[in-house]
Amino acid sequence: xTSTTLTPTxxxxxxxxxxxxxxxxxxxxxxxxxxxxxxxxxxxxxxxQSRAQVExxxxxxxxxxxxxxxxxLSNAHTMLRTIRSNPGASASMLGLLEMxxxxxxxxxxxxxxxxxxNVEGTQFTEYFVYDVNGNIVGSTSDTQIGKIVRGxxxxxxxxxxxxIQPPYYEVGSNSLAVVMSVPLxxxxxxxxxxxxxxxxxxxxxxxxSERVGLGETGETYLVSLENSYLVTxxxxxxxxxxxxxxxxxxxxxxxxxxGSGEYVNYRGREVIGAYQWLPDLQVGLVAEYERSxxxxxxxxxxxxxxxxxxxxxxxxxxxxxxxxxxxxxxxTELTQITQQFAAGDLTVRAKxxxxxxxxxxxxxxxxMAAQLQESLTSLEKSVQEARTATAMAREANRxxxxxxxxxxxxxxxxxxxxxxxxxxxxxxxxxxxxxxQQHKIARIHLNSKRLLDLxxxxxxxxxxxxxxxxxxxxxxxxRDLAMGVRAQMESLAExxxxxxxxxxxxxxxxxxxxxVSRIEQVAKNLLSNAFKFTKEGRVEMALHAxxxxxxxxxxxxxxxxxxxxxxxxxxxxxxxxxxxxxxxYGGSGLGLSITRNLTRMMGGExxxxxxxxxxxxxxxxxxxxxxxxxxxxxx
Amino acid sequence: MSRITEWEILVVDxxxxxxxxxxxxxxxxxxxxxxxxxxxxxxxMLQTINPDVILSDLSMPQMDGWALLxxxxxxxxxxxxxxxxxxxxxxxxxxxxxxxxxxxxxLTKPISVMTLIQDLISRVPSLA
Numbered sequence: 001x002t003s004t005t006l007t008p009t010x011x012x013x014x015x016x017x018x019x020x021x022x023x024x025x026x027x028x029x030x031x032x033x034x035x036x037x038x039x040x041x042x043x044x045x046x047x048x049q050s051r052a053q054v055e056x057x058x059x060x061x062x063x064x065x066x067x068x069x070x071x072x073l074s075n076a077h078t079m080l081r082t083i084r085s086n087p088g089a090s091a092s093m094l095g096l097l098e099m100x101x102x103x104x105x106x107x108x109x110x111x112x113x114x115x116x117x118n119v120e121g122t123q124f125t126e127y128f129v130y131d132v133n134g135n136i137v138g139s140t141s142d143t144q145i146g147k148i149v150r151g152x153x154x155x156x157x158x159x160x161x162x163x164i165q166p167p168y169y170e171v172g173s174n175s176l177a178v179v180m181s182v183p184l185x186x187x188x189x190x191x192x193x194x195x196x197x198x199x200x201x202x203x204x205x206x207x208x209s210e211r212v213g214l215g216e217t218g219e220t221y222l223v224s225l226e227n228s229y230l231v232t233x234x235x236x237x238x239x240x241x242x243x244x245x246x247x248x249x250x251x252x253x254x255x256x257x258x259g260s261g262e263y264v265n266y267r268g269r270e271v272i273g274a275y276q277w278l279p280d281l282q283v284g285l286v287a288e289y290e291r292s293x294x295x296x297x298x299x300x301x302x303x304x305x306x307x308x309x310x311x312x313x314x315x316x317x318x319x320x321x322x323x324x325x326x327x328x329x330x331x332t333e334l335t336q337i338t339q340q341f342a343a344g345d346l347t348v349r350a351k352x353x354x355x356x357x358x359x360x361x362x363x364x365x366x367x368m369a370a371q372l373q374e375s376l377t378s379l380e381k382s383v384q385e386a387r388t389a390t391a392m393a394r395e396a397n398r399x400x401x402x403x404x405x406x407x408x409x410x411x412x413x414x415x416x417x418x419x420x421x422x423x424x425x426x427x428x429x430x431x432x433x434x435x436x437q438q439h440k441i442a443r444i445h446l447n448s449k450r451l452l453d454l455x456x457x458x459x460x461x462x463x464x465x466x467x468x469x470x471x472x473x474x475x476x477x478x479r480d481l482a483m484g485v486r487a488q489m490e491s492l493a494e495x496x497x498x499x500x501x502x503x504x505x506x507x508x509x510x511x512x513x514x515x516v517s518r519i520e521q522v523a524k525n526l527l528s529n530a531f532k533f534t535k536e537g538r539v540e541m542a543l544h545a546x547x548x549x550x551x552x553x554x555x556x557x558x559x560x561x562x563x564x565x566x567x568x569x570x571x572x573x574x575x576x577x578x579x580x581x582x583x584x585y586g587g588s589g590l591g592l593s594i595t596r597n598l599t600r601m602m603g604g605e606x607x608x609x610x611x612x613x614x615x616x617x618x619x620x621x622x623x624x625x626x627x628x629x630x631x632x633x634x635x
Numbered sequence: 636m637s638r639i640t641e642w643e644i645l646v647v648d649x650x651x652x653x654x655x656x657x658x659x660x661x662x663x664x665x666x667x668x669x670x671x672x673x674x675x676x677x678x679x680m681l682q683t684i685n686p687d688v689i690l691s692d693l694s695m696p697q698m699d700g701w702a703l704l705x706x707x708x709x710x711x712x713x714x715x716x717x718x719x720x721x722x723x724x725x726x727x728x729x730x731x732x733x734x735x736x737x738x739x740x741x742l743t744k745p746i747s748v749m750t751l752i753q754d755l756i757s758r759v760p761s762l763a
Binding site for chain 2: 408410
């Protein structure tokens with residue numbers, strides 16, 4: 001089986017090359033893009049909601065702290081007034097003020113007063129009483145007695161009315177303090193002294209440190225107007241008092257405003273916070289929450305959503321791959337089958353592929369494959385038959401050639417006797433004969449010679465057709481060729497009373513290469529043919545240079561000519577113009593056939609042009625081959 | 636040896652008519668002609684005669700022309716005698732084969748009566 005040489009086309013490189021890849025990409029894009037869009041919107045909304053929620057939460061915390069602070073301060077205030085309005089306590093305190101210059105009495109009075117002044121369970125760390133000169137006359141803290149508060153900021157305002165001293169660094173103690181006071185007055189309304197209480201800063205800090213709803217990063221703190229220091233400790237930095245704290249919220253609150261929003265806090269963190277100026281305490285209250293924590297929940301949601309999206313994309317990819325494989329697998333298989341087929345295995349067939357398009361393609365392929373196989377098989381059969389036929393023809397040709405050769409031998413033997421004896425008689429070697437006898441013997445001789453010519457031509461043709469003629473290429477002179485042919489044919493022209501001339505084109509090379517005996521045979525055949533069909537007039541032969549790679553032997557006669565319909569077959573064996581002409585004009589009828597065969601063998605062609613009643617022109621066109629070296633040139 | 640009347644020639648052929656034609660022509664010019672109808676007969680005759688030239692057909696019964704030539708060339712007494720093939724085997728190439736095995740000349744039938752003598756003289760230098 002001969003293998004066909006169909007080369008399978010390689011898939012071209014480029015974007016995207018494989019159907020499978022395209023399908024998978026499409027599936028992933030189709031699943032991921034909507035999910036990603038929805039996610040983005042959801043995440044944005046969630047984070048905005050979280051932010052707003054935290055801001056609201058900070059406002060609430062702020063309000064709660066304010067309420068708690070107000071409540072504490074109010075309780076503290078009420079406590080001072082309650083003590084002042086208690087008759088016992090009041091009498092004791094006034095007594096202390098009167099005997100301020102008598103320390104011995106003071107002790108018992110203070111002891112007495114101690115029953116009323118007790119910081120246990122109050123917002124205060126200390127109660128103390130001072131006179132209008134600022135001398136502390138009594139205190140729950142013994143060490144304070146005798147000290148002078150005239151220099152403290154609250155001293156002057158505390159003499160006239162209830163007063164709360166905003167957080168300040170107490171002169172002497174260098175610790176932060178908030179002092180609340182009520183004046184002690186006589187019946188006429190003159191101030192005799194002041195009952196003051198030092199607020200428990202730890203309790204204040206505890207209130208601010210109460211971090212319900214503040215998560216991991218949320219805090220509330222109070223900032224003093226003075227130098228922006230922290231009144232309650234920072235959740236993260238404790239209680240450093242030696243620096244001022246600044247942020248948008250702190251600045252706004254200390255400027256007397258309230259509000260909420262996003263900003264960068266004193267620690268440089270992005271926070272969501274609320275703030276309020278507290279005029280009573282002259283401090284700003286800030287509640288804030290780190291943005292990152294506020295959005296952590298939504299970030300987690302984002303994370304989960306992203307994970308879901310990735311999973312969805314993965315699922316889509318697997319699904320896409322699965323579908324792509326489902327789609328491309330039969331195509332790939334079909335491709336392999338096609339390549340196998342192209343490689344020469346004509347028996348392969350695609351699997352039946354169901355009702356879809358690929359199935360249709362498979363069955364179309366199978367149909368095509370079957371047809372192709374059938375065609376190739378029948379083609380091979382034809383080729384085989386042709387080979388057999390060729391071999392048979394060759395053998396037949398060989399047998400024909402052998403047969404003709406044998407026949408030639410067997411015919412020559414009797415012809416030898418006939419021609420020999422005829423010539424012996426004609427030459428008078430057998431004694432004198434009458435003119436009548438001479439004439440008849442001559443007829444026998446002539447016809448014997450014709451028979452011999454026929455045998456020679458048959459033999460020649462048989463050799464040519466059997467492919468047993470080898471051309472012998474040798475240098476020759478066209479001019480010598482022409483002269484030789486003229487010498488041989490002149491007598492025939494004279495016998496028939498015809499004009500005969502030979503021309504040689506001076507442009508022809510003086511030497512060419514070819515089988516000169518065969519070229520001469522061709523020329524003589526054409527001339528014999530011309531003489532045979534020309535009753536009167538002339539025959540001319542010309543050797544003509546074409547200027548190109550060819551030259552021509554042209555034989556022109558003024559004979560009977562050839563009708564157009566006969567031009568097709570005059571070169572066939574035994575075909576002259578008609579059956580009668582063969583008898584009338586003699587010859588073997590093989591000359592033109594031999595001429596054409598020899599001309600073709602030499603790589604040329606023979607043409608004929610003719611007009612009935614005017615004559616014919618035969619032209620043999622032959623290739624020009626020049627001798628390669630000077631030595632080969634004809635001398 | 637230019638005189639034909641002094642030639643002594645052996646003609647070998649199985650066809651009596653072929654022998655007759657050649658013999659008649661040669662005798663017409665005065666040559667002495669011996670005939671043999673095959674190689675065996677020719678070799679027998681060569682025991683007694685010493686011809687100037689032998690004309691032999693190729694296809695013959697008993698011993699053909701090729702074998703005859705071979706025998707003559709092997710015999711020191713005869714090997715110098717020119718042997719000319721005279722045959723109806725006229726295919727191109729036949730002559731070359733004949734000359735290659737040692738025939739002095741290769742003439743094809745039918746012979747040309749008018750030129751036979753000239754053909755012999757031109758091909759066999761010893762006859763000239």
